[in-house]
Structure formats: C-alpha cells, structure tokens
Amino acid sequence: MKSFKWRKQLLSMAFVFSVFLFISCGANDTDYALNSALETNEQETTDEHTEDVEQSDDTDEYDADSDSDGVSDASDLNSDSSDESIDISNGETIMETTRIDDTDNFYGIEFTEDSEIFARIKDKSYKDNCTVPVSDLRYLHVLHVGFDGETHEGEIICNKYIAEDLLEIFEDLYQAEYPIEKIKLVDEYNADDESSMADNNSSCFNFRFISYTTKVSKHGYGLAMDINTLYNPYVKTVNGQLSVEPANAVDYVDRSLDFPYKITTDDLAYELFTAHGFEWGGSWSSSKDYQHFEVPDSVVNSLY
Numbered sequence: 001m002k003s004f005k006w007r008k009q010l011l012s013m014a015f016v017f018s019v020f021l022f023i024s025c026g027a028n029d030t031d032y033a034l035n036s037a038l039e040t041n042e043q044e045t046t047d048e049h050t051e052d053v054e055q056s057d058d059t060d061e062y063d064a065d066s067d068s069d070g071v072s073d074a075s076d077l078n079s080d081s082s083d084e085s086i087d088i089s090n091g092e093t094i095m096e097t098t099r100i101d102d103t104d105n106f107y108g109i110e111f112t113e114d115s116e117i118f119a120r121i122k123d124k125s126y127k128d129n130c131t132v133p134v135s136d137l138r139y140l141h142v143l144h145v146g147f148d149g150e151t152h153e154g155e156i157i158c159n160k161y162i163a164e165d166l167l168e169i170f171e172d173l174y175q176a177e178y179p180i181e182k183i184k185l186v187d188e189y190n191a192d193d194e195s196s197m198a199d200n201n202s203s204c205f206n207f208r209f210i211s212y213t214t215k216v217s218k219h220g221y222g223l224a225m226d227i228n229t230l231y232n233p234y235v236k237t238v239n240g241q242l243s244v245e246p247a248n249a250v251d252y253v254d255r256s257l258d259f260p261y262k263i264t265t266d267d268l269a270y271e272l273f274t275a276h277g278f279e280w281g282g283s284w285s286s287s288k289d290y291q292h293f294e295v296p297d298s299v300v301n302s303l304y
C-alpha cells in the first residue's frame with residue numbers, strides 16, 4: 001500500500017497549495033479554488049455550503065456522537081461523511097473525514113469496479129452473486145499495535161455507513177496501544193472465514209447469505225467487524241454438539257479463564273464499538289460470538 005501513501009502525500013501537498021491559492025485569491029474565488037482541489041459531490045458544492053458552515057456542522061455531529069448515554073443512534077451510523085472526496089487513482093477516491101486526527105494513517109477510499117482495490121476482492125469477498133453495490137463499500141487503511149508491541153498497517157473493507165466509525169475506533173484503539181494481531185483483508189485467505197479466524201485475523205466485509213436463507217449476513221454488508229478471532233471464538237450448540245469457530249479456538253471457549261486478548265464488557269474494544277452503536281456478539285443468549293461487533297438489525301433494515 002506504499003503507493004497510496006505517496007499519492008496521499010502528493011495530494012496533501014496539492015491540497016495545501018490549493019488552500020494557499022484560495023487564501024491568495026480572496027473570497028470571490030472561494031468556490032472555484034475549493035472545487036478545483038476537491039472533487040465534491042454536487043450537494044456539497046452549493047454556494048451556501050461554505051467551509052465555515054461545514055466545520056460547525058462537523059462539530060455538531062461529533063457532539064451528537066458523544067451523547068451522555070454513550071450510545072449512537074441509527075442516524076450516527078448512517079451519517080455518510082464520504083460525500084466529499086479527492087481522486088487519487090483510477091477509480092479510487094479518498095473519503096473526506098471529520099473526526100479523524102491522524103488522516104495520513106487512518107483514511108478511507110471509495111473505489112469502483114475499475115480500481116486496483118476491487119481487483120483484490122473480486123471473486124473472493126466480493127462474489128459474483130454479491131447484492132451489495134461496490135459504491136456502498138469503502139477500503140480503510142489503519143494502524144494497529146500487534147502482539148509484538150510494534151506498529152503495523154491494517155486494511156479493512158467495510159460498508160460506507162460505518163467507515164468513519166471504524167476509522168475512529170481503530171485510531172482510538174491504536175492510541176491506547178490495544179493489541180490486535182492482524183488486520184488483513186479476508187481476501188488474503190481466499191475469503192475463507194475459517195482460515196482467517198484460525199489465523200487470528202480481524203476483518204469486516206465478506207459477502208455471504210445467512211445459511212439456508214436469502215438474507216445477507218452483516219459481514220456480507222460490511223456492517224460487522226471481528227476482532228482477535230482466535231481468542232474470541234464464535235461458540236454455539238448445533239444438534240446438542242458444541243461448535244467452535246475457528247476450530248482451533250477450543251482453549252478460549254471458557255470465558256471464566258484468564259488469558260490475553262479476551263474481549264469482555266470491560267474491554268476497550270467493547271467500550272468503543274458499543275459507544276458507536278454496535279452490538280456485541282458476546283451478549284447474545286442463544287450463541288456467543290465474542291469476536292463480533294455488528295450494526296443493529298433496526299439500522300441494517302433501514303439501510304437495505
């Protein structure tokens with residue numbers, strides 16, 4: 001992903017230069033200068049939507065997320081802050097974010113079927129029968145602290161409705177040095193969930209229907225995220241038999257035991273995801289999916 005980085009740096013320089021031009025040219029040229037630097041969505045380029053107005057809107061939006069109950073509502077998850085974007089490469093556009101501090105390392109990309117990103121997921125997590133439009137997906141670049149205590153780059157494909165929420169959550173986890181071993185695209189495991197989970201990989205989008213139904217799973221929409229999957233397995237009882245996914249996670253089924261990387265309700269990942277309106281699979285009653293954070297049904301049903 002190095003190429004994204006230098007392209008992004010070039011873009012940042014171009015942006016700074018454009019801002020300089022904008023300041024030099026005076027208020028009358030505001031729209032022209034901004035429009036040449038930012039390929040903005042028509043809705044956002046109306047005359048009354050000046051940079052100042054945007055900033056105050058953004059502040060309000062951030063405040064709304066910090067409700068005293070700590071729980072975001074559907075509209076928070078639904079806030080599509082990727083309307084404004086910058087072209088970086090064929091079919092790839094950088095998402096505009098408002099709540100991210102380190103935008104050099106925590107950023108999202110909107111991509112089309114012509115893009116290099118799509119080529120990586122086509123016929124893997126993005127299968128032929130995928131009912132979710134590519135335009136609803138975002139590629140995220142994040143940093144995370146690995147089990148070795150070092151900084152690593154992570155890649156995530158998710159739904160646009162949670163793209164900035166995830167960037168914000170992973171930025172907070174990184175700053176807190178929360179250990180996450182791997183954040184790779186599930187496509188690196190040929191979109192095989194069991195292989196990805198067995199390798200303790202944290203991931204989001206993988207298109208699939210829920211078994212024996214025509215209902216798309218939350219991961220199929222890119223609206224669920226799994227964290228440290230080996231230490232936080234999906235445990236259920238099928239025909240009286242205990243089923244553990246991944247199969248090599250049997251040692252981590254008993255949650256009363258003390259072991260590292262265990263997600264509990266006292267865990268920072270739990271706190272951050274639930275504060276952003278996600279639900280935790282560890283709270284389910286019929287089965288337990290300790291690695292899993294998802295957008296509630298009510299929100300998903302309002303989106304699709």
Ligand SMILES: [Zn+2]
Pocket residue numbers: 219224225226289291292293
């Ligand atoms: Zn999951």
